[in-house]
Amino acid sequence: MFPRRHFIGQLAAASVGGGAIAAGGRNPEKSAKSARPPANLPQPPASNNSPPTTLDPQREVRLERLRPREIEQAMAACPTLFQPLGTIEWHGLHNIVGLDAVKAHHLCVAAARRGGGLVAPPLYGGIGGLNQPHTFVMEPENEVYSILLRPWVEKLVREAVRQGFRAVILLTGHYGAGQQIVVRELAVRMSRALAIPILGTPEYFLALDAGYLGDHAAWGETSLMMHLDPDSVDLSRLGEPPHRGVGGRDPREATRADGEKLAETIIARLAQLASRMPKWDEPTLRRFIDAEAALVNRQLTLAATGTNAWEGWRNLRKGVLSDYGRLLAEEQFEAIAALTAKM
Ligand SMILES: [Zn+2]
Numbered sequence: 001m002f003p004r005r006h007f008i009g010q011l012a013a014a015s016v017g018g019g020a021i022a023a024g025g026r027n028p029e030k031s032a033k034s035a036r037p038p039a040n041l042p043q044p045p046a047s048n049n050s051p052p053t054t055l056d057p058q059r060e061v062r063l064e065r066l067r068p069r070e071i072e073q074a075m076a077a078c079p080t081l082f083q084p085l086g087t088i089e090w091h092g093l094h095n096i097v098g099l100d101a102v103k104a105h106h107l108c109v110a111a112a113r114r115g116g117g118l119v120a121p122p123l124y125g126g127i128g129g130l131n132q133p134h135t136f137v138m139e140p141e142n143e144v145y146s147i148l149l150r151p152w153v154e155k156l157v158r159e160a161v162r163q164g165f166r167a168v169i170l171l172t173g174h175y176g177a178g179q180q181i182v183v184r185e186l187a188v189r190m191s192r193a194l195a196i197p198i199l200g201t202p203e204y205f206l207a208l209d210a211g212y213l214g215d216h217a218a219w220g221e222t223s224l225m226m227h228l229d230p231d232s233v234d235l236s237r238l239g240e241p242p243h244r245g246v247g248g249r250d251p252r253e254a255t256r257a258d259g260e261k262l263a264e265t266i267i268a269r270l271a272q273l274a275s276r277m278p279k280w281d282e283p284t285l286r287r288f289i290d291a292e293a294a295l296v297n298r299q300l301t302l303a304a305t306g307t308n309a310w311e312g313w314r315n316l317r318k319g320v321l322s323d324y325g326r327l328l329a330e331e332q333f334e335a336i337a338a339l340t341a342k343m
Helices: 028-032 068-077 099-115 149-162 177-194 203-210 219-228 256-279 282-305 309-318 324-329 333-340
Strands: 080-086 167-172 198-202
Touching (some): 080 149, 080 256, 099 203, 149 177, 198 203, 203 256, 203 324
8 A cells, every 4th residue: 555645644753652651541650560461351261171282273263263162272372362454445456355354364364373372353444545446445544643443453452351362463464554553553552551462563564574565466465365365366357567556566476486485474473473472571571562662653753754654664675674573573672673763
């Protein structure tokens, strides 16, 4: 998804950097003192069965498809919830309009099967979208004062914690400029307020070092879908360039092999994060929050001084954040914070 409108607003950059925001009236200083969830939230449900010692790679992880005992067993093994995000948007003549959410859902399901956790149904509806047929634009492209997505996802996160999840991964397959900022910013703020790790990121941030800098229905997204959901792609519908509503490298160069390589990079990192995040101690959680806050603060600052919200990461092409996904999975948070200073 690419920018069209002038960036019309900014959040106070300090709002996510200094622990100053309280979500839902909770005192962040109080709750940040402990990595454990606030006392008024229920603990993870006890399982009647012993947690599995090894994860069945083919097991069902889609929350809506599970019965109570299956949910309890999965949460006892790994209390991480994935929330895929996307929207309904034109993705060229060769891709389905639900691509963003379908892509994110596939990636989350594969990561949960490998590393643990459960996957909530994908949320369709986001910030921005190409001005093309069949696109539902729920909020303006560069709007970072979200009045629809932000409260909905915040409530989803609070509900996940109330249900006993102890880590949440918000994976957005839609790259509306405001969408990326809102998802990361709310994850930082809710991590601080609820004292559990919440990661909010577009999936391509985890594959920058594999050569994917995010595109729209072009080589990257089309390759990913050729691997993740082959029946959804029909390159014979594409025709000759220029391809309407496609942004990035020519999708005729997309291959299933490229999609597998990108997907594997993303899934491996998500799986590692899903298995480890619920076990992070308080210092690790604080280091994670500080790094993610530094990143989104930098994005907000650059977006506010540029012509649109994408200004904050135009220099991804220079490789400034290439190591983000690896560093995140390896929990080298100080290194991430250092990278953001170069943005
Ligand atoms: Zn897309």
